[in-house]
Amino acid sequence: MADIGKLLWPQSVAVVGASSDVQGLRGRILQTILSHPFAGRVYPVSRSATEVQGQKAYPSVDILPELADLAILIVPAQYVPTELERCGRAGIKAAMILSSGFAEEGEAGGRMQDEISVIARRHDMAVSGPNSEGFANIAASLCPTFSPVMDKNAGPIKPAQALGAGQISVISQSGGLGFAVFDRARPRNLAFQHIVSTGNEAALEAFDFVDYMLDEGMTDVFLLLLEDVKTPERFKRVAEKALHAGKPIIVGKIGRSEAGARAVASHTAALAGSEASYRAMFDRYGVIEARELDDMIDLAVGFLACGDRMPVGKRIGICTASGGAGVWMADACVAAGLEVPVLDEATRKSIDVHIPSYGTSQNPVDCTAQGVHKLGYATFANLLAQSPLIDGITVVVTARRSAFLEIDLPKLEDLKKNTRKPIYMWTYTLPSDRSVEILNAAGYPLFTSAFGCVCHTRHGRLPRFTGADIK
Amino acid sequence: MADIGKLLWPQSVAVVGASSDVQGLRGRILQTILSHPFAGRVYPVSRSATEVQGQKAYPSVDILPELADLAILIVPAQYVPTELERCGRAGIKAAMILSSGFAEEGEAGGRMQDEISVIARRHDMAVSGPNSEGFANIAASLCPTFSPVMDKNAGPIKPAQALGAGQISVISQSGGLGFAVFDRARPRNLAFQHIVSTGNEAALEAFDFVDYMLDEGMTDVFLLLLEDVKTPERFKRVAEKALHAGKPIIVGKIGRSEAGARAVASHTAALAGSEASYRAMFDRYGVIEARELDDMIDLAVGFLACGDRMPVGKRIGICTASGGAGVWMADACVAAGLEVPVLDEATRKSIDVHIPSYGTSQNPVDCTAQGVHKLGYATFANLLAQSPLIDGITVVVTARRSAFLEIDLPKLEDLKKNTRKPIYMWTYTLPSDRSVEILNAAGYPLFTSAFGCVCHTRHGRLPRFTGADIK
Numbered sequence: 036m037a038d039i040g041k042l043l044w045p046q047s048v049a050v051v052g053a054s055s056d057v058q059g060l061r062g063r064i065l066q067t068i069l070s071h072p073f074a075g076r077v078y079p080v081s082r083s084a085t086e087v088q089g090q091k092a093y094p095s096v097d098i099l100p101e102l103a104d105l106a107i108l109i110v111p112a113q114y115v116p117t118e119l120e121r122c123g124r125a126g127i128k129a130a131m132i133l134s135s136g137f138a139e140e141g142e143a144g145g146r147m148q149d150e151i152s153v154i155a156r157r158h159d160m161a162v163s164g165p166n167s168e169g170f171a172n173i174a175a176s177l178c179p180t181f182s183p184v185m186d187k188n189a190g191p192i193k194p195a196q197a198l199g200a201g202q203i204s205v206i207s208q209s210g211g212l213g214f215a216v217f218d219r220a221r222p223r224n225l226a227f228q229h230i231v232s233t234g235n236e237a238a239l240e241a242f243d244f245v246d247y248m249l250d251e252g253m254t255d256v257f258l259l260l261l262e263d264v265k266t267p268e269r270f271k272r273v274a275e276k277a278l279h280a281g282k283p284i285i286v287g288k289i290g291r292s293e294a295g296a297r298a299v300a301s302h303t304a305a306l307a308g309s310e311a312s313y314r315a316m317f318d319r320y321g322v323i324e325a326r327e328l329d330d331m332i333d334l335a336v337g338f339l340a341c342g343d344r345m346p347v348g349k350r351i352g353i354c355t356a357s358g359g360a361g362v363w364m365a366d367a368c369v370a371a372g373l374e375v376p377v378l379d380e381a382t383r384k385s386i387d388v389h390i391p392s393y394g395t396s397q398n399p400v401d402c403t404a405q406g407v408h409k410l411g412y413a414t415f416a417n418l419l420a421q422s423p424l425i426d427g428i429t430v431v432v433t434a435r436r437s438a439f440l441e442i443d444l445p446k447l448e449d450l451k452k453n454t455r456k457p458i459y460m461w462t463y464t465l466p467s468d469r470s471v472e473i474l475n476a477a478g479y480p481l482f483t484s485a486f487g488c489v490c491h492t493r494h495g496r497l498p499r500f501t502g503a504d505i506k
Numbered sequence: 507m508a509d510i511g512k513l514l515w516p517q518s519v520a521v522v523g524a525s526s527d528v529q530g531l532r533g534r535i536l537q538t539i540l541s542h543p544f545a546g547r548v549y550p551v552s553r554s555a556t557e558v559q560g561q562k563a564y565p566s567v568d569i570l571p572e573l574a575d576l577a578i579l580i581v582p583a584q585y586v587p588t589e590l591e592r593c594g595r596a597g598i599k600a601a602m603i604l605s606s607g608f609a610e611e612g613e614a615g616g617r618m619q620d621e622i623s624v625i626a627r628r629h630d631m632a633v634s635g636p637n638s639e640g641f642a643n644i645a646a647s648l649c650p651t652f653s654p655v656m657d658k659n660a661g662p663i664k665p666a667q668a669l670g671a672g673q674i675s676v677i678s679q680s681g682g683l684g685f686a687v688f689d690r691a692r693p694r695n696l697a698f699q700h701i702v703s704t705g706n707e708a709a710l711e712a713f714d715f716v717d718y719m720l721d722e723g724m725t726d727v728f729l730l731l732l733e734d735v736k737t738p739e740r741f742k743r744v745a746e747k748a749l750h751a752g753k754p755i756i757v758g759k760i761g762r763s764e765a766g767a768r769a770v771a772s773h774t775a776a777l778a779g780s781e782a783s784y785r786a787m788f789d790r791y792g793v794i795e796a797r798e799l800d801d802m803i804d805l806a807v808g809f810l811a812c813g814d815r816m817p818v819g820k821r822i823g824i825c826t827a828s829g830g831a832g833v834w835m836a837d838a839c840v841a842a843g844l845e846v847p848v849l850d851e852a853t854r855k856s857i858d859v860h861i862p863s864y865g866t867s868q869n870p871v872d873c874t875a876q877g878v879h880k881l882g883y884a885t886f887a888n889l890l891a892q893s894p895l896i897d898g899i900t901v902v903v904t905a906r907r908s909a910f911l912e913i914d915l916p917k918l919e920d921l922k923k924n925t926r927k928p929i930y931m932w933t934y935t936l937p938s939d940r941s942v943e944i945l946n947a948a949g950y951p952l953f954t955s956a957f958g959c960v961c962h963t964r965h966g967r968l969p970r971f972t973g974a975d976i977k
Contacts, residue, residue, distance in 0.1 A: 060875065135864045135874070139829075144864075166864075181875075183906045184935055209830020211904065215934040218906060219954075222936075260830065292840030294869070295833045297848075301866040302829030326841070327957060328834075328934065358610075358773030359680020359731065362766045363799075369763030370797070377768075393606045393615075393637075395772040398765070403606070404531065404652075433682065435654045435689060463686040463799065464655055465693075483690075486798060 045104030112136030123158030132164030167234030168210020201255030337491030434466030583607030594629030603635030609775030638705030639681020672726030808962030905937030
């Protein structure tokens with residue numbers, strides 16, 4: 036059985052086709068690897084140069100100072116089968132093929148792609164691609180990719196202080212979109228483990244990586260960008276395994292429309308299939324589909340931040356200092372399939388004593404600006420959490436100013452510790468940096484999209500499904 | 507007829523209820539006014555203080571050094587009718603009432619609100635509110651509001667260089683959401699003219715302001731946040747007038763769900779009504795409904811940036827350096843009701859000579875990273891624009907790096923000048939600041955939401971409707 040561990044966690048990496056021209060892709064990939072503090076060895080392999088970007092280069096993978104764990108292939112398509120075979124014979128057990136020009140290009144390319152698949156099987160190699168954009172193992176600081184997102188100028192790849200304890204991995208047939216999801220998540224202070232671009236999937240498929248990462252145990256939420264599912268049986272087995280493990284899989288399906296499906300065929304030669312059949316398959320195995328890149332990230336944030344306190348039902352309590360913004364959130368909840376029930380009398384009484392007469396405790400609870408100025412947000416959220424009619428709480432804040440949150444911080448921290456119900460924060464204005472800091476420090480993610488804030492709640496009970504629940 | 511010009515463009519403003527306590531709303535409003543360079547005179551009116559925030563204060567509006575054009579009322583609800591009557595008798599022709607505690611609070615409050623309406627009529631005053639959060643006239647640097655968004659620390663209220671030539675005005679029954687839309691739009695470099703919070707609308711309604719601003723001629727796109735439409739006849743007359751003037755009205759309807767409608771009743775005492783009946787009314791008059799705050803802004807950006815080159819049809823050409831991101835955009839177009847047709851042979855031939863064999867010219871045009879490195883984006887967009895099958899072009903870019911855009915800038919500027927078809931830019935990664943600068947300088951907005959990038963296109967022909975088109 037091919038060992039994906041050799042691919043994602045190599046101690047030594049050969050870059051076959053490396054170049055000193057950092058304007059081109061063959062130069063960019065080595066530059067990107069070298070710009071991150073990867074602790075293993077990196078060997079440029081070049082037929083024409085003895086030195087590449089200041090590193091000694093080797094003419095072939097079979098005369099490296101050691102047997103490389105992983106070969107990165109970025110040579111013209113027609114040379115790929117030969118080079119991969121050379122790797123296999125040398126005993127290299129993993130390869131990532133970034134070259135394009137295979138099944139996406141027509142019949143001749145398709146035959147070369149079949150050769151890749153045969154060679155991988157023959158040598159029992161873990162082979163990803165071709166037509167991949169590479170991958171990144173964040174913990175290992177290993178980034179064999181030409182994605183501009185992993186450029187050292189694009190920002191740090193690990194947050195100074197991560198939100199929540201969990202990690203996200205991205206697996207994408209499209210390298211551009213996979214790395215884009217990571218890039219868009221960066222300002223949200225989330226910890227990522229792997230970003231893998233699987234390209235045309237001649238050998239390893241997206242769900243092989245999910246399977247490996249489930250065993251590896253370092254990924255808590257999976258974000259997948261899929262043009263197709265090549266082997267449905269593999270999908271079913273791995274999706275069920277993820278469900279049992281309580282690890283959500285969130286999918287952005289690429290090629291939902293006819294025009295999109297047509298483009299997918301020429302992109303990675305995938306058959307996008309009918310939207311309805313994919314949706315049915317995803318639904319059955321609890322795979323969550325998202326329609327926007329940022330929705331995928333909001334869903335992941337919801338799961339990571341909730342941790343082990345997922346809502347047990349879909350009844351949401353809302354508290355707000357802005358009446359209108361509270362209504363907007365109530366509409367967003369209902370649009371997402373959640374409920375916003377009128378609160379019970381006991382809870383209402385406990386809230387009414389704190390708010391002026393022009394506020395309301397019905398739900399949404401309009402604490403009014405005056406109520407929040409006096410008591411802060413945490414007190415109201417805590418009163419809401421006491422209601423037996425409520426499974427989760429959404430706090431509608433304006434995080435433009437941080438002053439009230441700053442004062443409220445100790446109470447917010449207590450609230451996080453003392454309630455088992457999940458608490459979400461949505462800001463209708465843009466937040467100041469300090470507001471984000473305060474809320475993250477207290478363990479709360481801050482959402483700026485109302486839909487994004489609530490969209491994962493409806494999947495709350497999903498990771499708790501057992502096999503018996505699969506229809 | 508009450509003169510809204512006195513309300514929005516006063517030369518002198520009385521702040522009735524002004525206080526030196528800037529922690530409270532009565533102090534914050536004066537502080538916010540004074541922190542912006544308003545050229546008119548501001549008179550604090552206080553029953554208890556002779557000086558407020560370093561300004562001489564007056565005990566009553568009828569003994570000011572001059573007749574004020576506008577009175578801002580922020581006194582407890584029960585004093586509002588008396589103070590408003592005093593303003594009317596003194597000859598003040600406009601008032602903005604920020605006090606809460608009227609119809610949203612019950613019957614007694616409702617009676618006081620009726621009194622406001624009677625007093626406004628009696629003295630022919632332009633009265634907005636009660637329960638308003640105030641307004642901002644950006645050109646006049648006049649911000650009588652306690653919204654934290656207009657706080658001087660929240661950032662400049664005018665962009666250093668505005669995108670496009672047009673201006674946006676926001677009119678909102680909810681002050682929180684109205685100012686939040688402005689706040690969220692701020693990083694997009696858009697020019698705003700007015701932000702008005704109309705609250706409970708005892709006298710002036712949202713569409714009275716639209717009516718005035720249509721005559722004023724300084725607003726090109728209207729963003730409205732509505733809990734209800736109090737006088738349908740007024741809505742119909744003004745919406746039709748906007749349609750004839752070619753000025754789009756984009757609405758965020760607050761209280762679409764049952765829970766939301768219940769909350770609206772207690773917020774501004776509005777009757778949210780059925781979602782279906784509002785949608786029918788909006789559709790008939792070409793009013794565009796948006797579901798997310800950021801979608802409202804994306805729609806406005808689309809209209810402003812297109813200016814007089816709105817698409818004449820719904821056939822979109824897409825060019826991209828990332829196959830997957832191109833497919834994502836094709837799916838977004840189709841989801842928004844647009845078409846992504848296969849290109850004509852002549853256009854395909856003109857493109858094929860520039861792209862490697864693993865790219866495609868079908869549409870989406872996958873120029874491949876290699877194609878874009880060689881020629882930039884503008885050349886491909888220009889070739890697409892020549893196609894008779896295409897009404898608008900979406901360019902899918904990764905704006906993470908600005909290097910290619912920098913080189914492409916002269917061609918992008920030419921393209922903007924030389925084609926009448928609208929060209930939209932979507933980045934699937936987050937953009938660098940420099941990328942945004944370059945594209946804005948060339949006259950292109952850069953969208954980060956795929957749906958947001960295309961959603962206004964389907965309304966392309968709408969502002970060209972004539973009265974005859976209204977069913």
